[in-house]
Amino acid sequence: MNIFKTIQQDIHKLVHRVFPSVTDATLARISVEPPRDATHGDMATNAAMILSKEAGKPPRAVAEMLVAGLAEIPGVTRVDIAGPGFINIALKPDAFKLIVPHVLESGPKHFGDSDLGGKTPVNVEYVSANPTGPLTVGHARGAIFGDATANLMAKAGFAVNREYYINDAGRQVEVLTDSVTLRIREALGENIGEIPAGHYPGEYLKDVAKAYVEKHGSDFSDRAQVRAFAIAFLLNEIKIDLGEMGVVHDEFVSEAKILGDGEVESALEALTSQGLIYQGVLEPPKGKLPDDWEEREQTLFKSTQFGDDVDRPLKKSDGSSTYFANDIAHFFHQYKKGYKKLVCVVGADHGGYVKRAKSAVKAMSAGAAELDMPLVAIVHVTENGNPVRMSKRAGTFITLRDMLERVGAGVMRFIMLTRDAGQTLEFDYARVTEQSKDNPYFYVQYAHARCCSVMKHAVAMFGDLPDDMLAKTSLASLERPEEMALVKLIATFPRVVEQAAVAEEPHRIAYFAQDVASAFHAWWNKGRDDGTLRFLIEGNKDLSMARIALVRSVAVTIAAALNVIGVPPLQELRSEVEIAA
RNA sequence: GGCUCCGUAGCUCAACUGGAUAGAGCACCUGCCUUCUAAGCAGGCGGUUGCAGGUUCGACUCCUGCCGGAGUCGCCA
Structure with missing residues (x-):
């Protein structure tokens, strides 16, 4: 149930009736949104301003033509024309109150669900850390962002596949093999001295070596065996970390397998058949010339045709394919599986790579598929x-596990989503664990716990109060502004979900949860000064039940938001206090 | 030097992808708190959105040029 969408559809119908020749493109630009300033009413539409050009009349004149029809839309109590041509609409409270039974019937798993995505198959790829070492806090942020984005898109009606792409081919895996071999010799009693340059120095490789020796004994002559063992071991460690974070993937795709299956060749053939590959010589980079630059003819992809700055090489000088060529194969692989939308979450250091990747996907799918590459800072x-x-290079990085043991998965997931992914994030151990309203994680959980506490008292007073029963409660006695503010805020959640999903910005859900918590705490606090604003009023069962229904729907809404983020809502905070103590 | 991202209150960050008077928290100032519910509450102060142009009914948002920061720049991934 999305009241904004309902009204929007009514307005679209009305516009169509008043202006029969209106184009779909124009119609699509007509939006309905909650105004920033509540005194402007409950909803505002830009319809008159959008239609102004086609109608050949000034916006306010167009608005005049729509007012009468708008006033007839069910639930509308007032229509005003304001500013440059906004049409402000006020709805009767009952129209908003319908959200409460809806929330209670939907529950935390389904409130906010949308069919916006129309089951479009989407592949969301995230983490995809090289299996050469433990996950770092940087990976954690990417993992959380990717996982929450996948949750969000699934909630918005997309058919989401969650993929981890294992970079188990290429040079870094050979470096890993060398490094592990060294550690195996060490484990067998050899003095290996300093770890030579070009090897991974991290101590975690000792664990790999130890496990190898336990399984395979002292024979490390089979390089493929060492390599396979190391990758499997480290990937397993990664999976354990992700599991504890609650980060899930539907499938793990191996780069080595894609290469082995000849996918690079078939992807390049697809591009060749479109005439997008040629032999040529690249201009040297503008400005600073690399020391070892030499002109060379190579195999190039015409990415400039799709918005890239220069054409990109597909073969290295030794004839093997570049990382870019391998990635084209990977994207081609995804595309062939039927995904129309590819989301690939990468670190901000890949920023320069986005254009060529997008152009490759556009080219090989002939425009049928689109790639988004959100950057995580x-x-x-x-x-x-x-x-x-x-x-990471020095081997002194902070691992995901360090942080997990320190603050727990819930705190990590929430705090890492309190910033837009493209912004660098400050994560302060002291601050994110303190029990105060300055800590957004605590603030939101506290609101949920308070709701649960009210429910406990309510049950003691009235007996069992299952949601399906509360959903039938009359809300007629809810008329205070604090109550209506919460009702209206809750009613925006389905809209927030859709917009956050389209923008691929899960942090908006975290902000929404904070908004709900804030409005709830405000209501709660009013009850301190004004006894008539308490939730449970002795001798007034109607009012109490109505407020209980609202309190419960606040809890469900917060839980639904936290569900997207992947944070379990807490019934009470006491247990956390004990852990912290 | 080219490209990408970023620049918003003293600080940390939002702003519904072009909407109305740019919002929160911290800090600061004023008042409240011997509790049905204070791990606080109510209010106040604080801005030429880096600068200069442009596009239009309307710009933090889009375009151009500067300034400043981060990242990246064929044979790393």
Whole structure:
């Protein structure tokens, strides 16, 4: 149930009646949204301003033509023309109150569900960390963002597949094999001295070596065996970490398998048949010339035809395919499986790669598929404001597991979604675990726990109060502004879900949860000064039941939002206090 | 030097993808808190959205050029 959409559809119908020649494109631009300023009413539409050009009349004149029809839409109590031609609409409270039984019937799993996506198959790829070491907090952010984005898109009606692409081919895997071999020799008693340059120095490889020796003994002569063992071991560690974070994938796709299956060749053939591949010489990069630059003819993809800045090479000088060529194969693989929309979550250091990847997908699908590449920025981990440096190369990075053990998955998931993914995130151990309203995780959980506490008292007073019963409760006595503010806020959730899904911005859900928590805390606090605003009023069962229904729907709404983020809502905070103590 | 992302209150960040008077929290100031529910509450202060142009009914948002920060720049992934 999306009241904004319902009204929007009514308005579209009305516009069509008043302006029969209106085009679909124009109609699509006519939106209905909650105004920023509540005094403007409950909803505002830009219809008159959008139609102005086609109608050949000034916006306010167009608005005049729509007012009468708008007033007849069910639930509408007032229609005003304002500013440059906005039409403000007020609805009777009952129209909004319908959301409460809807929330209670839908429950935390389904409130906010939408069919916007029309079951469009979408592949969301995230994490995809190389199986060469443990996950870092940077990976954690990408994992959480990707997981929440996948949840969000699924909630908005897309058919989502969650993919982890295993980079188990290429040079870094050979480096891993060398490094592990060294550690195996060490485990067998050899003094290996300093780890030579060009090897991964991380101590975690000792674990790999130890496990290898336990399984295969002292024979490390079979390079393929060492490599396969190391990858499997480290990938398993990664899966354990992800599992504890509640980050799930539907499938793990192996790069080595894609290469082995000849997918690169078939992808390149597809491009060749479109005349998009040629032999040529690239201009050297403008400005600073690399020291070892030499002109060379190579195999190039005409990515400039699709918005890229230069054509991109597909073969290295030794004839093997570039990373880009392999990725084209990977995207081609996804496309062939039927996905029309590809989302690939990558680190911000891949920013320069987005254009060519998008152009490749556009080219090989002949425009039928589209790639989005959200960039996830760095995490700065601090402790009481003091930065904790991380550097994967030095092997002193902060691992996902370090952070998980320190603050727990719920805190990580929520806090990492309190920023737009493209913004660097400061994550302060002290701040995200403190029990105060300055900590958004706590603030939201506290609101949910307070709702649960009210429910406990309510049950003691009135007996069992299942949701399906509360859904039938009369809400006629809800008339205070604090109550209606919450009802209206809850009613926007389906809209927030759709917009966040389209924008692929799950942080909006976290902000919404904070908004609901804030409005609820405000209501709760009013009850301190004004006894008539308590939830449970002795001797007034009608009012109490109506408020209980609203409190419960607040809890369900917060739970539904947290569900998208992947954070379990807490019934009470006491247990957390004990953990912290 | 080219490209990408970013620049919003003193600080950390939002702003419904072009909508109305740009919003929260922290900090600061004022008042409240011997509790049906204070791990606080109510209010106040705070802005030429980096700068300069442009597009239009309307710009934090789109375009151009500067300034500043981060990332990246054929044979790493």
